[in-house]
Amino acid sequence: MRTIYSALWYLLLPALFLRLWLRGRKAPAYRLRWKERMAWGYRSGILKKSLWVHAVSVGETLAAAPLIERLLEDYPDVPLLVTTTTPTGSERVQALFGGRVTHVYCPWELPTALNRFMRAFDPQLVIVLETELWPNLCAAVKRHGAKLMLMNGRLSEKSYQGYGKLPRLIRPMMARFDALAVQTQVEAERYMALGAWPERVYPIGSVKFDMTLDAAVKQAAAALRSSFGNRPVWIAASTHPGEDALVLAAHKALREQRPEALLILVPRHPERFAAVADQIREAGLSVARRSQQESAAGVDVYLADTMGELLMLFGTCDVAFVGGSLVPVGGHNLLEPAAWQKPVLTGPHLHNFTAIGQLLDDAGGLSVVEDAQSLGATLLALLDDPAQCARQGKAAAGVVEANRGALEKGLRLVAMELNTGLGPSG
Template sequence: MNRSLYTLLLHLALPVICLRLLWRAWRAPAYARRVGERFALGLPPLRRGGIWVHAVSLGESIAAAPLIRELLQRYPHLPITVTSMTPTGSERIQALFGDRIQHCYLPYDLPWACARFFRRVQPRLALIMETELWPNHIHQCARQGVPVVLANARLSARSARGYARFAGLTAPMLAELSLIAAQTEAEAERFRQLGARPGCVAVTGSIKFDLQVDAALQQRASQLRGEWGAQARPVWIAASTHAGEDEIILAAHRQLQTRFPEALLILVPRHPERFAAVFELCLREGFATARRSCQEAVSTQTGVLLGDTLGELLFLYALADLAFVGGSLVENGGHNLLEPAALGKPLLSGPHLFNFLEIANQLQAAGDLLQVRDAGELLGALQQLFAEPERAAQMAAGGLGVLRANQGALGRLLDGLERLLPHAPA
């Protein structure tokens, strides 16, 4: 498949794309807002000639935050335009940066929408976070001589096999990138094999290791646990869960309460459209459940706190003693393990971590990651860690050591950007 065929198929798929958007809007009303932006219609006023950063969804928005802060500091005279594709990513970016940046949804990868978006933004540099590759947007930048950087680039062996099946499309697209800042050498080699220019591929590490946690966050969490009367209460979090995981987690929690009757679970579904369904599931399973979005009080009778808010995940991690990171009991590939590690939490996950394999291996080698396959194994790990606080503390220390040993990727990435943006005022 080449880019022309891809574009034709994308146009033919427009009715399906629109129906899917309607379906998502039915499940999560936020998708019904700002629909025109997805076709480069009704875009907000945008200053031209700056840096464009694309962070597709919530995870990439979180990862991009330290980079955006550095760009604002290093290039104060250039407008920073940040795009996303999901309401959760959009809300996180706006909550973090407000009017310090320009923001809109990225239009679909249709040539006419790409051209209209490019005319409005006219960036001097384009930064795409991780693996969100759109052939027509990248080609539009390349045609206009705008360097395109794939920042914090990751590419699992599974994804690489998928890209290889469409070499006629992906090889020219990767060849148009000016810099691929890969997280690991294995991923860098996969990009080279798929058609990226070898001289444009560099191993910079993951900027997720450069996460800095505000000390005030821990203080706020400690204060809230005090208000709950839960300083000595066993509290664990299951975060970024997907369909099929919540039942397993609740089953483990029910058994955990037979040994630790006061145990509290903070359950945080990954997608907002699942908040209501997971709340109903908790009630059906017989748990006294409080909803964070309603600021409902957590009492000694509360068994589950549903984290049904946006932009609070770090704070919810800080409230817990142990952290399970979801998207890993099902074959989703896992989510960011480094946020709870940076907060000094012992980590648990399922076995499906192919999106974060290198990070998971390092954490496991340092002793700060226990992988479980089902409710029974999850229960065993929770019981052990709550019964052995010394081991939990050792795990947490191992995770913090991994973070410290891998920091510096953000600086290496910024050095690469300066070579592509030499005349920008700093």
Template sequence: MRSRLGVTPRLARWLYTLTIYLLSPLIWWRVWREWAPTHPRRERLGLIRVGGGRPRLWLHAASVGEVVTATPLIRALLDDHPDHDLVITTMTATGAERVRQTFGERVSHHFLPLDFPGSARRFITRLKPRLAIIAETELWPNLLATCQRRNVPVVVANGRLSAGAFRLYRRFGALSRGMLETVAWIGAKSTVDSERFLALGALPSRVAVTGALKFDLDVDEATREASRRLRASWGERPVWIAGSTHPGEDEQVLAAHTVLKRHLPAALLILVPRHPQRFEEVNAYCCEVGEQVQRLSIEPTLTAATTLLLGDTMGDLMTLYGCADVAFVGGSLVPIGGHNLLEPAALGVAVVSGPYLDNLREIADTLAQSDARIEVEDGQALGEALVALLSDDERRHRLGEAGQAVVAANRGALARTRRAITAQLAASTEH
């Protein structure tokens, strides 16, 4: 089928490939920094080493956020298919580190190859997966085309398309349609996401609304106990956390902390920047504005004079959320689109966010409608909300309990996705 401009999906992919070849120096420079000592950079060209003779399942989770969201699904795949090896790919080094910390030797990890035809071909030829699972929506035309040629079914789990992503995919209509027509099954996280996939060319018989995998977040007892021990070591003081913050947001968070300390001088802020490459920069800024900073990577034990704990380690965000009375979730006071609101909610911690929540609008609205989230416009409003919540135990506990109830009531996406994956595996075996 041709687009209105007469471009077929095949021609669109040819033009896309030509473009990425022309841009290859820039693309290679961009991914050069996303490197881990245990993974040679040649993996970006599909030159991976795989061992063993067992069948393989392949799951791709682009970065830390996708790995966190996909963690319940990864655990389910390990339980459901013990006769398969599970291979996880990420695009970023931080995502790779999160996979290593969470799963260790239970899974294999590689970096996703760049989407050149030869790289995609080498990767699929060497990996030989029985099924490819894409967490959320990072779709690469040549990789999907290679999967189709090699008869590898592709499943999209927790599929989401923000308004911005939808507009971008729609601009390249023939290319998007060509990709989506090759996908065996899409588990959309909401009705809106489902409608957007269909509008881009996904086949109606292959799209289902599963709900969001993030609701199936499982907080283990070890994490809860680590939170209790850490919080107890700090004594009796109000504690709030700003998790997954971005440039332009840290300043507003510190302004809010200044407002809070005027009312509650003993208040402690746990500040966790989203990206580890910003740890040093954020630490310097916090010291510059007069905060008494302790770094988690150096010593989690605080003194009474400590006003700010910098969460400069990887994999500890859930533990730190569990230490807090109130959680502000970052990426929402600046136009990033928001991060996982359900992590603190699942722990019964009162949730506050900014207004920029395009990446998880339905989840944000569900929490707000259940009086389980407070929205603020800027750092001053955040400070005022913190004063109100930390001065009112009953209201704060009510907000936290409402968040836990929302998480419990909306579970189920994991079970639906597991059933679809098992069905796709069975169908691929029959063929």
């Protein structure tokens, strides 16, 4: 089955290169460093006995940041390789870690490319994040003689059903994992049903609960909030196509009752920034763009068209809506606004964060809205009731505090796979 799978990848190569070129029309960075997708141009032995952490894009990179920081601290003599698949993920890695890690793009699912990659970077342990389940990558890791670990593993019911349709491809891949640190017992059972060895599956929780708000982030958030003046502020974060129009409609409805209200709009993908700015103006709303250092004074919408600032921006609002949820994307990280003690709003499409959403909902820290009308109504109710706003935000923050600890458990598993007992984390 994997032979057929590999052959399909080789047949798709022209389409893959065409896709890079097409995406490069809006995001030129996709046309750069294209040789890395094939692992061309590397010499053997660039790194020796490295630790390799593989994320995808910005979200996974930010989730992995505390893990990467601890690996740098706990294993200072071991080279650390961090890979992504998107330019935005690459930018985040470079901004967060600079020269402390080696960063390249992860190669495509081609056995020859993966073999070249292994010879170049010589990993002794490979840690993949969340749902980065690639049969050829897993096979190449084991062929190289390295350990393979899943960290912060999640698996929605939809993904589980999809993987279950290809047992001859998926079961051998799952059996190659030496350790799977997954978020919930439900997901542990799904991974085992797909072929993971039960004794290698550890439901340790989500490392996203172990995020911290450092002094610099708090200071930046306070300064920006001060510049907004004394007005109600809400944020719509990580929005997707089709969702911005709903958010803007909700904001216009809110402003009928609270005309001084300010919306901070943060599109998920940078190639959409200019188009969303145009969409705001077409909706009859005024806009200030953060990338151009424009003042939010007197405007209707503050467009946060920068990268890497979302955590800080959550600290500037009164209420937070997390996107990818009014359209069937599956939602995004609900814990960042929760850590700031903000009431969290989401749409109904939350299948990527079902467990976290349930925890927040059970604690009274989450509001689920169905459409623009209910979003606007919920915003108005919270902004008109500061006491309820504070209670809901405190409840959300309590969920974050109560569920910390997955990072330490994950680091113990890393140490175990590196054959160092309980390791530096104790």
